[in-house]
Amino acid sequence: MKQKLVVVGNGMAGARTVEEILARDGAAQFDITMFGDEPYGNYNRILLSNVLNGTQDPRDIFLNPLEWYSEHGIELRAGQRVASIDRANKTVTAADSSQLSYDKLIIATGSRPFIPPMQGLKGEDGEDKPGVFAFRTLDDCHKIAGYAVKCRRAAVIGGGLLGLEAARGLLNYGVEVHVVHLAGHLMEAQLDAEAGAILRRTMERMGVHIHLEKATTDVLGEEGVTGLQFKDGETLDCDMVVISTGIKPNVEIARECGLTVERAVVVDDQMRSVDDNDVYVVGECAQHDGRVYGLVAPLWEQGQALADHITGKNPHAAYRGSKIATKLKVMGVELASMGLVNPAKDTDEVVRFAEPNRGIYKKLIIRDGILHGAILLGDTSKAAHLMQCFDRSTPLPEERVSLLFDIGAPTVGSTMIEMPESTQVCNCNGVSKGAIRKCIEGGKRSLRSVCEATRAGMGCGSCKPLVQEIVEWVCEGQVEEDPSIHYYVPGVPMSKPDLIATIREHGLRSVSSVFRQLAGGVEDPGSKMGLASLLKTIWGAEYDDERDSRFINDRVHANIQKDGTFSVVPRIYGGVTTPDDLRKIADVADKYAVPMVKITGGQRIDLLGVNKEDLPSMWRDLGMPSGHAYAKSFRTCKTCVGSEFCRFGVGDSTALGIAIERRFQGLESPGKMKLATAGCPRNCSEATVKDLGAIAVEGGKWEIYVGGGAGAHVRKGDLMCVVESQDEVIQYMGRFMQYYRENGKYLERTYGFVERIGIERIREIVLDNGELGHRLDTAIQAAVESYQDPWQESEVPATASQFVSTLPMVTA
Amino acid sequence: MNQVITKETQCLGSLDRIPVGEGRQFRIGDTTIAVFRSREGNVYATQAECPHRQGRLADGLNGGTTLVCPLHGWKFNMATGEALLGDCAIKTYRAWTDDAGDIWVEL
Numbered sequence: 001m002k003q004k005l006v007v008v009g010n011g012m013a014g015a016r017t018v019e020e021i022l023a024r025d026g027a028a029q030f031d032i033t034m035f036g037d038e039p040y041g042n043y044n045r046i047l048l049s050n051v052l053n054g055t056q057d058p059r060d061i062f063l064n065p066l067e068w069y070s071e072h073g074i075e076l077r078a079g080q081r082v083a084s085i086d087r088a089n090k091t092v093t094a095a096d097s098s099q100l101s102y103d104k105l106i107i108a109t110g111s112r113p114f115i116p117p118m119q120g121l122k123g124e125d126g127e128d129k130p131g132v133f134a135f136r137t138l139d140d141c142h143k144i145a146g147y148a149v150k151c152r153r154a155a156v157i158g159g160g161l162l163g164l165e166a167a168r169g170l171l172n173y174g175v176e177v178h179v180v181h182l183a184g185h186l187m188e189a190q191l192d193a194e195a196g197a198i199l200r201r202t203m204e205r206m207g208v209h210i211h212l213e214k215a216t217t218d219v220l221g222e223e224g225v226t227g228l229q230f231k232d233g234e235t236l237d238c239d240m241v242v243i244s245t246g247i248k249p250n251v252e253i254a255r256e257c258g259l260t261v262e263r264a265v266v267v268d269d270q271m272r273s274v275d276d277n278d279v280y281v282v283g284e285c286a287q288h289d290g291r292v293y294g295l296v297a298p299l300w301e302q303g304q305a306l307a308d309h310i311t312g313k314n315p316h317a318a319y320r321g322s323k324i325a326t327k328l329k330v331m332g333v334e335l336a337s338m339g340l341v342n343p344a345k346d347t348d349e350v351v352r353f354a355e356p357n358r359g360i361y362k363k364l365i366i367r368d369g370i371l372h373g374a375i376l377l378g379d380t381s382k383a384a385h386l387m388q389c390f391d392r393s394t395p396l397p398e399e400r401v402s403l404l405f406d407i408g409a410p411t412v413g414s415t416m417i418e419m420p421e422s423t424q425v426c427n428c429n430g431v432s433k434g435a436i437r438k439c440i441e442g443g444k445r446s447l448r449s450v451c452e453a454t455r456a457g458m459g460c461g462s463c464k465p466l467v468q469e470i471v472e473w474v475c476e477g478q479v480e481e482d483p484s485i486h487y488y489v490p491g492v493p494m495s496k497p498d499l500i501a502t503i504r505e506h507g508l509r510s511v512s513s514v515f516r517q518l519a520g521g522v523e524d525p526g527s528k529m530g531l532a533s534l535l536k537t538i539w540g541a542e543y544d545d546e547r548d549s550r551f552i553n554d555r556v557h558a559n560i561q562k563d564g565t566f567s568v569v570p571r572i573y574g575g576v577t578t579p580d581d582l583r584k585i586a587d588v589a590d591k592y593a594v595p596m597v598k599i600t601g602g603q604r605i606d607l608l609g610v611n612k613e614d615l616p617s618m619w620r621d622l623g624m625p626s627g628h629a630y631a632k633s634f635r636t637c638k639t640c641v642g643s644e645f646c647r648f649g650v651g652d653s654t655a656l657g658i659a660i661e662r663r664f665q666g667l668e669s670p671g672k673m674k675l676a677t678a679g680c681p682r683n684c685s686e687a688t689v690k691d692l693g694a695i696a697v698e699g700g701k702w703e704i705y706v707g708g709g710a711g712a713h714v715r716k717g718d719l720m721c722v723v724e725s726q727d728e729v730i731q732y733m734g735r736f737m738q739y740y741r742e743n744g745k746y747l748e749r750t751y752g753f754v755e756r757i758g759i760e761r762i763r764e765i766v767l768d769n770g771e772l773g774h775r776l777d778t779a780i781q782a783a784v785e786s787y788q789d790p791w792q793e794s795e796v797p798a799t800a801s802q803f804v805s806t807l808p809m810v811t812a
Numbered sequence: 813m814n815q816v817i818t819k820e821t822q823c824l825g826s827l828d829r830i831p832v833g834e835g836r837q838f839r840i841g842d843t844t845i846a847v848f849r850s851r852e853g854n855v856y857a858t859q860a861e862c863p864h865r866q867g868r869l870a871d872g873l874n875g876g877t878t879l880v881c882p883l884h885g886w887k888f889n890m891a892t893g894e895a896l897l898g899d900c901a902i903k904t905y906r907a908w909t910d911d912a913g914d915i916w917v918e919l
Contacts, residue, residue, distance in 0.1 A: 548833025
């Protein structure tokens, strides 16, 4: 046997609560009847102003059309008012005298406009005076709109949220709009005086006239509205008046049946009347813990608690009050407001920023490090975070400015506290902050040990600074010093300058001799590639090249792919090719059935999916040099078409790019070097985000940028110098490369290197035309001269079985 | 040859077939293995592919007894198979060279 549930009120609170009850399978427990004043289904009252201003069709604001009620077996008595409640007999009586009994009753009668006492609201006939409107219901909207088109000037009494929305709506009907407000500033429930003043200026610029501290005493006019009379003796001429001065809970019916009513019906934490366990009250007519809410969010929370309780889904469900935080648009102005509007205690801390000209105002009220109130006007980009802090009472960071603006990176501590445990820190290997924290708490206390244990930072490495921050944060200063971070490679305990000096002093020309002499004979595979790169840089042609020190890519001069195949990228200088070369590439792709032919980001052509065994014969067939698309070395120089064809070009960027690439091809470096040249400041080849870039500027000059990058880390390069000729570009780029080769840590890209050394210091060295610069010129020249195209090894392999993956079995 | 040749023991030919410090694959029946020649003169044999993403271990760098997969840097002890970086060990096979300089492996 189902219980009978009667709901008095079909507004947003009543209907939403019924939805919540249905969601908890309430239809199986209750036969539901709803009474509603208005002859409609249920609509979103918040959007009424859109109906008034014509941006929304009335049909679009309905939440539940009439069919919804029948579909859910709800009997809706639309347009029927409940006249009385008999709690002793558990019945309600409708205006047409029909009676209905209930087991449970929900009162959701909402509120109505509060009309302040004033003369002249009604005509001599006792009816509402033509031109006087409240703004509360869909019908009000239609009436206001219909009347406004005939009017010249409209007054809105009330400068709160709804009043301003009405004003906005009226602007659309071509009337002059005046807002008359009792308080000293607009929207005093959400704004302080200063924010109110800024909003006032913004609104006045939109054409709305604002009158503050005006108490209306009379609505003037006999047949219809002609003006308003204020208490201070002034008057305002107008043809119509819309009254929007707040709400008054509809509590008469509750009071008459003997329920306790203060400002609204007093309820307990289960949203039941304190006098009757079978009578629930929800929405604007309910007073919980001394507070009456007029916004939607609290109403949802009340409805959920009520539904949990009435259906028995959660007998302990309780509503504990709502923290009021709103984010809305007033006449197109972004606004967020939460909690206190003004400080309430002497010790409350106020943080404030105002930029009245742009209509921007931000203010925080902080008590004991917790957010107690905030106003954001004109810019609500930080609202979501602040609302979260407010709602959860999260301790705020010491540096308050980060709460109002995104200036640089937020401070470490605050970032760490705010960062959820589930946040993925290493996007290559999918390692969360929580996993890293657990690892550190499990005893790993250095960046390296944490990275090795969790695999965080072991992919592209761009998250390592963040992992380091987490280590520092969790260890609270107890970070274990990892001396190897100062080493050039982890397996040889020396910094790069010491290592270079020692290698030179002992004449160590091979990787194995370095391990033997400087690492106690312990070979560390993780150090081999770095040492090989360094020894080549130091010794050039005299380097004793032990192939086992190379990564597989450098052993076979191709880039290993996920399936163990390789990619072949021939060099295309400056991205400028010929039909002959293209034909050769096409023929090779056909001959070897290359699965994918792809244009690379560096203006070359990549043949992917090649077996190791096929590499040397492909290179022979191509007859083109290696593009070094696999090495820690000079890679490419991307170019734009420059002055040769482009109508904007001021410098010959293609010729320069080709010259750069011919000179520096294959040059070993700590990290790869990607270059670009641009023929004009439009910079189509993106030279400012390359390791080195040159941009032609008017007057035959070139700007040289260093330390740019746009991969795992994005950095705009620093302008190193402006030079007068292509030769100088090549010279100064060469010096920078050599300085980087000698001083960069292994795998440190130029963007890290330039930041570490500082562009000023780099200029001092690279631009020095005395001994410093000369030495770099000499060293880079030697390196350039020692270049050999590695693809020549197709003729003379460096080792037996260099290109063999699987050796055949010997036959006895 | 003075080795007793059992069914499971295979000769892979001269040590010189593998460049010093490098590794190569061998296919014995249905089994492919990776064999490494260390700079100290030892030989090691392991399963051919990395348990992580099937990287070809013979293409990896090694030093001492440590082997690094070329794809994502997982590390293993070539002698024992123990995982040094990563969470899965690899299978190893007994391998040695005889007096004639030939590589032998026991499957």
